[in-house]
Amino acid sequence: MTAADRSIELASGVAIFSEGDAADCAFLVEEGWVEIFSMQGARRQTLSLVGPGEIFGEMAVIDGSPRSASASVAEDCRLLRIDQEQFNALLGRVEPFHAELMHKLVARFRHATRVFLQGGDPGSFTAPVGPGYAMLAEHRDIAEAIGRGEIEPYLQPIVDLATNRWRGFEALARWRCPRRGLRQPADFLPLAERTGLIRQIDWAIARQAMLVVKDLDGHPPPYLNINFSAWHFRDGQLAPTLAALLAETGMPASRVRVELTESLMLDEPEIAMREMRDIAALGAQVALDDFGTGYSSLSVLHRMPIHVLKIDRVLMDGVTRPGRPRSVMRNLVALAADLAMEIVCEGIEDAETVAALRDLGCGLGQGYLFARPMAGEQLAAVWQTSHMNG
Template identity: 35%
Template sequence: MFPEDGRDTETLIRNADAAMYHAKETGRANYQFFTEQMNQSAAKRLALEGDLRQAVLKGEMRAYYQPVVDPATGRAAAHEALLRWQHSSRGIIGPADFIHLAEDTGIIIGLGEWILAEACRWGAFIGTERGLPVSVNLSSRQFNDPKIVQLVTRVLKDSGLPPQLLELEIPEAVVMQQPDFACATLKKLKDLGVRLTLDDFGTGFSGVAHLRRFPVDRLKIDRALVSSVQKDADHNAVVAAIIGLGHALGLKVVAKGVETEVQKAMLLASGCDYLQGFLTGAPVDADTAAKDYL
């Protein structure tokens, strides 16, 4: 606000931007007044953005893999590829610290293409003997990119990975932004022969009405619901209902974020098909995953 937050247009706009980014980081549907600390945060964000733009070129990105476990056998039924950033001075940076920045700036397109190609190469190397699929998350920008089908087609061809061994995960919130567009895109991807998973499912149940239209193979229950099953009977009922809904539609159901035996027991009692989380296997680098999770 003038004059406390700046006495010229350039300063006011810069400080307003800092407040806007802070509001985004705090959460949706809120506002923040500018403070000088925000300028410091904005400077750190700008520096991180510059580093992130160079990360792929410098070879700093890493693919980690987490098993999706079949509880009937205790063995991996698939692997999910997860981004990690091996920063030159800060060490390993998890996605929680850079994915939102990548989305906001559009850097996610390049990162998404890299992890897709890397996961398909790894999947072709380890997965063809046992037929283990590798799954990759598609961000909102990626999924809505008009060239997404061409990208997946090219990466599959270049890597030699059979289409049925690639699983693409799209968040429920993303497909519900434009259900008709999403349905058309999902069908085009499905025509390639890949598997499709509706990720982070169940927090709002916004996708239930459209679920029958979407050509998906699996539902992946949101980790927020899974983390609450041992604390909240209502959440137990919701999780059980999601599993029942998925099975009624002929879909397999995965629970992610499984960290305790209590959660595991409840999920298995409700008929959950696959489990993913630190209880069944932490994300590890490619070499370790190939050695320990096959």
């Protein structure tokens, strides 16, 4: 159906749909007026007049019920028809909470309309909790878990590929839930990111990880990579709060690397530039995480004060044999050297890849081949009893 097909011009008095009809579309009023009404015996009860900028007929599309009222043209009008498929596709893009709220509001409005037209007991409402409303309970659980200290850092070693020595650690969030056991980041971080709770999680992880890593000795002592969400950039308090946390924990800024994603830098480049310079002024370094998964990585390297490139595992597929992936990696290593940037290859899982990366000049790596993320107390014990600290 073309745009012209969806645009409908109707004269005054024309019926658009009737109560009880099946619904396959809704309408947006572009010009004129539409009356929404219900027939109560011989009496016509006007429910509303809908004018330009308003949508009608949407309730039956949302909940799949028959039309609960009739619609006719009150004044010559032009309507834009919104097909059910298009409407549901748009509705499917909203947050689950908003979609569930809309369905429940439609149900309550239908009931209120029936009571208004026919009389009777207003009654009460109850319904199963869907995924949208379940998010509210999950949000509460995450907030309470933060307060109880259940969300903690698990630290994954960053390894010197030439010597297999541990040179640093990335702090990753885990939720030690009393009811559901150890929960992975995918179980709670996406919701925390959407609601802003990620800010509290980031600082809780950073503080606990600093307290673990700062007391580890070595030659040189290990550094700590910390992930921060885009929310901190919007707040404009990343560098000042980081400075306060460094002072509180006694962690040297020179041993901290702040991991940021490319999308964060592209969305608000001026803010990102300011925050990154402020971070560098503290003595900490900035690492670009997941390099190779974005669209404008080279422009980011050109403009932003970045010290470390963390190469996503997608760029390592195929580096063990001649071909484009190996050539791309070779040139990335050369580019990083020219820009005085360090490279860390992520997601390494086999010795063959390590050998290929070492041949290409990659100095550092991270992945399950070397070690899985581990709790702070386990890390400290391993560090003290092994030769991983050089």
